[in-house]
Amino acid sequence: MSLAGIVFYILAVISISMVGVLVLITTNYDLSLAETVFYILAAISLVGALGVVATRNVIYASFLLLTSLMGVASIYLLLLAEFLALVQILIYGGAVIIVILFFIMLTRVHEVKSITDNSQKPFAFITSLLVFGLLLAGILNSNIEVGERSSVPFTELGTSLFTQWAVPFEVASLVLLIALIGAIVIARPKEDE
Amino acid sequence: MSLIHFQILSAAMFSIGLYGVLARRNALLVLLSIEIMLNAVNINLVAFSSYAESAQEVGQIIAIFIITVAAAEVGLAMAIILRLFRDRSSVDLDDIDLMKW
Numbered sequence: 001m002s003l004a005g006i007v008f009y010i011l012a013v014i015s016i017s018m019v020g021v022l023v024l025i026t027t028n029y030d031l032s033l034a035e036t037v038f039y040i041l042a043a044i045s046l047v048g049a050l051g052v053v054a055t056r057n058v059i060y061a062s063f064l065l066l067t068s069l070m071g072v073a074s075i076y077l078l079l080l081a082e083f084l085a086l087v088q089i090l091i092y093g094g095a096v097i098i099v100i101l102f103f104i105m106l107t108r109v110h111e112v113k114s115i116t117d118n119s120q121k122p123f124a125f126i127t128s129l130l131v132f133g134l135l136l137a138g139i140l141n142s143n144i145e146v147g148e149r150s151s152v153p154f155t156e157l158g159t160s161l162f163t164q165w166a167v168p169f170e171v172a173s174l175v176l177l178i179a180l181i182g183a184i185v186i187a188r189p190k191e192d193e
Numbered sequence: 194m195s196l197i198h199f200q201i202l203s204a205a206m207f208s209i210g211l212y213g214v215l216a217r218r219n220a221l222l223v224l225l226s227i228e229i230m231l232n233a234v235n236i237n238l239v240a241f242s243s244y245a246e247s248a249q250e251v252g253q254i255i256a257i258f259i260i261t262v263a264a265a266e267v268g269l270a271m272a273i274i275l276r277l278f279r280d281r282s283s284v285d286l287d288d289i290d291l292m293k294w
Contacts, residue, residue, distance in 0.1 A: 036196045042202045049206050049229045053213035058221050065225050066204075072232045077204050079199070079243040081253055083262075084235075091260055096228070096267050103271050107278045117216050118287060124215030132208035139200045144254045147243040152253060160250045161257075169246070179265035183272035189279075 038078055045071030062100045066093060080151035199240035205232035220284045221276045224267065231263045 026036045048068025073088040080138045161169055206229055213226025235256045242252025278284055 018259065032194065038198060042198075045202065046205055046209070049209040052225050052229060053209055053216070054221070058219065061222055062224055065228060068229065069232060072236060075199070075202070075236060076239055079239050081239045081243060081256075084239055084256055087257060087260060089265050091264055092228075095264060099267055099271055102255055103221070103227070103275065106286075107275060118218040119279060121216045124212050124268075127215060128208045128212035130277050131211055132204055135204035135207070139204060146197065147246040149243050150249070152242070152249045157250045157253060165281060167289055168258060172258055176265050179269045183268045186269070187272040187275045 034078065038075075041071050041074045041078065043073065044068070058104055059101075062097060062104065065100075066097045069093070069097075080149055082151065083154060083157055196240055196244045203233045203237040203240070206230075206236065209263050218285050218287055220270075220277070220289075221281060223286065224274070228263060230269070231259055235259055261292050 022033065022036055022040075025031070026033050029036075031039075045068050048064045048066075048071060051064035052068065055061050055064065069088065069092040073085045073092075076082075076085040078087060210226045210228075210230030210233060213229065214223055217223045217226060238252045238256045238259070242249050242256075245252065274284055277289065281288065
């Protein structure tokens, strides 16, 4: 058997067992399939995010960030926002993480021995816990009238983006251009170096 | 599965990102934490737009703008950190006190 065939069979076994696990969780805990998928994706996103703030290695941190962001992209799919899921994967998976990895490769920043956490750590922990409590209290005490999940057609999104939101769209393109030029100017070595 | 699930996920991710921004000394790790916070905000926007009954596309369009600004911010911040690393061979935020008075 060729290597591709072996890889195909392994992937098939993994997918089938994942479907089995999904069905098992769904029937055991009396959840709908969408809820099970949501909890799994939320766990992936949160564990990735926690890893980013807990690890001391910048390379691990950037790959954990990628995991977390792909989890967020799947959450967008669950919210029926297909276009945003695509944009998320393209921009974060294809651009931001690549830029960060190139930066780590070019600077050898990971070889610099430095303490990654500062002395404010306990205060930071308390502050973030307080903010989370505040947000949670606000969320649980609000009763917002909402409908059901529904998707936005691509055509409607595009029409709105290029008519009602045309000026902010152009401003966003200018922001990107200026940021790119600024990045080149800042990162370029000085004349006498 | 209702809107509250997504809101709580968003709040949790935002708090984790906030902890990272406050507790980290490495400039690169602070930048990664800011990305987590921006994504938490985006989850909230997209969730509300998905559950809304009218003007649904607005939340998604603002999320697209946030992603654009985040990408621009990463490019610019990388250039600044690169410059700092070349000049001072350190990315420790506690060492950068040029504008402290």
